[in-house]
Amino acid sequence: MDKLVEIPLQGLIDLREIYKREWPKEDIGFYVLTNFINWLEKKLFVENFHAYSLNGDYSDGTFVILYMTKLFGHTLNKDTSRLRRALCLLDLDGTSYYRYYYNDQDRSAVWSFIKEKQIVTRNEWEFIWYYLTPEIGSKIIVPPLPKGFVAETIREVDLPEVNEAWLFRYPKSIDRLKWLIRYNENIGLYTESGELAAWVLRYEFGAVAMLHVKDDFRRQGLGMYLAKAISKKIADAGGYASGTIKEENEVSNRIFESIGYEKNGIMYCIEILPSSPISDGNN
Template identity: 30%
Template sequence: MDMSHSLVEIERSDWAQLRDLYVHKRTESVGYQCLKNFISWIDQEPSESIKLLSLDGDWKTDGTFIIVANIGGCLKHVYFNTLTENLERLKIALNCLEGKSGDYLLFGYSAHLIPALENFAKRLTGKPLLPGEQEETVWYHASKKLVDSFTINVPEGIKLADLVIENAEQINEIWPHRAPGSVDFVRRLILYNVSVGAFDGAGNLIAWCLRLPLGSLGLLHVTDGQKRKGLGSLLVRYMSKKLAELGDEALAPVVVKNVASRSMFEKLGFRQIDSVYWSAV
């Protein structure tokens, strides 16, 4: 850890000012919408364990920040970004994070930020962060014009409704990235963010789409026996319109290996604008 520098917590009264520095980064994974998301969470529940940190107290110069969020699961989430192409201050800031191997999940960082992780990951794990240890996703975006063109035709016998906390167990149980305590993360997504579920005539939840802390779509799933009916596409279009109503961009990370999901997003007209990564360190 770099002892000549330190991380200083950014006062909550300054979070909106930091967010607005990223107003031109509305489609980045950890940018305007991510900061807006966490401001909303704290407004709804001030006791949430979410900290915004700056290097040596200076975030106004180049927008360098780190978010450490203990929001469910066995790992603390770390989100980070900077407005400068020179990643040196971000690299130093990350290296100031205290911890040990197995403490953190680096959440949804853009490909261009990977060089900033080198020293931090090596200090925690004792080795460089290898490409195979980073979960790569395609970062998709739908333009406002495209979202405006989306139609919502709900099949007969299907009802779309907001998810409720009681749905979290079912969603977490099927989630490929579930881990000890991850159900609490899912509960927070339902509690604080917009979401949608598709329910059959008997009231059974058969498909869903949530919103990640990045501000993007996430955890999209259609249960077995309900696939190939267009429900995934329907929920993506529905949620994209919900985000547009909030003045936000329609964004989505899709695991590179998930060819079927990538094909669906691209068929809808979503365009890849970045590669975004997750890694546990």
Template identity: 30%
Template sequence: MHAKLTKISELRELKSLQELYLKDWPKHCVGYFWLDNYIRWQKKVTLKHLTFYTLQNDWRSDGLFILVHRYQLFFSNLSREKTPQLREALELLDWSVGYKVSAIHETHNNVYKQLIVERQLCLEREMNTKFYSMPCEKAKLMKISCPSGYYLDKVRLEHAVLINELWPARHAGSLKLIELLIEHNTSVGLYEQETGQLCAWCLRLQSGFLGALQVLETHQRRGFAAVVAAAISQKIAKELEQDVTALVSMDNAPAARVFEKLHFTLNAGEHYYWSMCLPHKGDTINWPDKQ
């Protein structure tokens, strides 16, 4: 009998799967946050292009799941090094479409890269990152110092185009992603009081990581990135009662300095990857309007 991918559709099963990822906290926190994000989203909005898969309906033994939302792909299991079942599940996925593979632990990324090479698929981009974290209770105590002439507020949907245009990770379909993050996740923007202009911002990604941390070029070198990063960290801790995490590209020294300044802990040796895997035909991934 051939193995097959099966869907996890029941909310109670997804919650039970999520609880498995509390094991050895915070080792598996990324898988926990992915599940937490989409469980919360599904309570607010109908996501027609969201599917959770596992292998042979057996997610209980090792927490194995594959999440596909639009073109976003995430996968995980608890054993990490023991990956035959994860490899088997990934082989059964439809690779004719193309995916943005996000926040994948390096042990899982090794399995994924082997599959990409064997299937002669094309990686358009790939990035290795460093992992920073801060416990919830510490984040609650962060001191927020808003500069004179500015105020902090959540990011508004009207700013999605601006944020997407300046996002270094921008790609076909990312505008809709930014809109979903603004609508459903924690965000913080720094606004100029006199003009109402959005000058700096930070969003919380589906993986739980802080993302799209950006400052307008006209307002850089004034410490604004640290202001919004501290503000969103405190907000996540107080409103969601969750730890705060951030990924920083290996070559992004300015961003690393922001989180070191805020006394985040660098989890040495913990690396996460993201990449763009193109469709078989080499076409550009493009899901701009679907959620």
């Protein structure tokens, strides 16, 4: 009988090495594992984090990670049935929203899982998935910051504004942003008077994202500055930068491609809705 088996930290490190051999071809799993390994190695507080293999075997790259209400499940096996079986063993909280991030390789398993468990979903979004080699990232030349601005970590007091501007926000998504600015690379550009003018964050699956410049501060090169600065910061620390951008976001796509990011297929995100009507949101 199938069962989910928790993967310890060393197991996650071993699993990442399997994915690293396939990078950048199969890179979403690599970025997900790298992010959570970094958090665990730094002994950061990782609430409600579980990494599972199917029956204790992850030799084919099959794993599932459940972090708060974020779901990541991937495999390197062309036969995705083991991933589907692992997903079907998850005990999801019926009062919560979930978001599942996956690629083309895993999509058939995801939809089989959804149909088999009769899960109600909404909004399967598609994003262009980009990656940046560390070699190119380390050579990025960050332009001078325009006069009148200072770059620093995004202040927690400004998160309501960041959350409100996020196209893909959801109930209680601000809680997710709190963890991201504490644990992952992020940059906020502030005016001399202390107003937040522009920002960029990095998701749990390693993607540079949420790049935003407020209307009053556009056409000053702030978007390009942010994209280059955070990408170089990641590369200089030995990391692998990636990005997810909607196809219709032509400005951000041009910025990332001009820096040296390369397209690597499509990443999907789907919303899993509560099975119980009593839920009031997400973590």
